[in-house]
Amino acid sequence: MSVQIEFPHTQVKPKRGINWEKWGWIYMRASGIVLIVLIFGHLFVNLMVGEGVKAIDFAFVAGKLSDPFWVVWDTAMLWLALIHGANGMRTLVNDYATREKTRMVLHGAILLSTLALLIIGTLTIYAFDPCPAGAPAELLPSFCPA
Numbered sequence: 001m002s003v004q005i006e007f008p009h010t011q012v013k014p015k016r017g018i019n020w021e022k023w024g025w026i027y028m029r030a031s032g033i034v035l036i037v038l039i040f041g042h043l044f045v046n047l048m049v050g051e052g053v054k055a056i057d058f059a060f061v062a063g064k065l066s067d068p069f070w071v072v073w074d075t076a077m078l079w080l081a082l083i084h085g086a087n088g089m090r091t092l093v094n095d096y097a098t099r100e101k102t103r104m105v106l107h108g109a110i111l112l113s114t115l116a117l118l119i120i121g122t123l124t125i126y127a128f129d130p131c132p133a134g135a136p137a138e139l140l141p142s143f144c145p146a
Contacts, residue, residue: 031084038077059141062130078121086114
């Protein structure tokens with residue numbers, strides 16, 4: 001028994017301009033590779049180096065975020081992971097949302113939530129004060145003035 005697939009009656013004309021689906025696909029692969037390095041580096045430094053998970057406290061985080069290298073590392077991890085996840089959610093919406101209005105609402109919600117999280121996360125990383133005034137001295141990193 002053989003199945004014969006009919007030839008489509010309408011021809012698809014190629015669209016002109018930027019192929020956003022192609023660039024989204026490329027972004028997912030490239031960001032996934034970079035995220036593997038960033039996440040496992042983050043986990044290695046936080047869990048394996050030094051005293052391990054017991055050492056993670058405010059002073060540990062303050063010490064890390066006082067170093068520009070870790071600020072850039074954490075910012076890259078935040079941005080790549082959020083955009084990677086948002087692009088994946090956009091793909092799911094495109095696959096499963098059947099009505100155009102529903103698709104537009106969901107895309108808008110994904111965009112707004114992603115932008116809000118990017119802004120809040122980036123502000124947290126860059127506005128973090130490792131030596132807050134009035135904090136107990138035993139909780140502060142060693143480089144903070146007493």
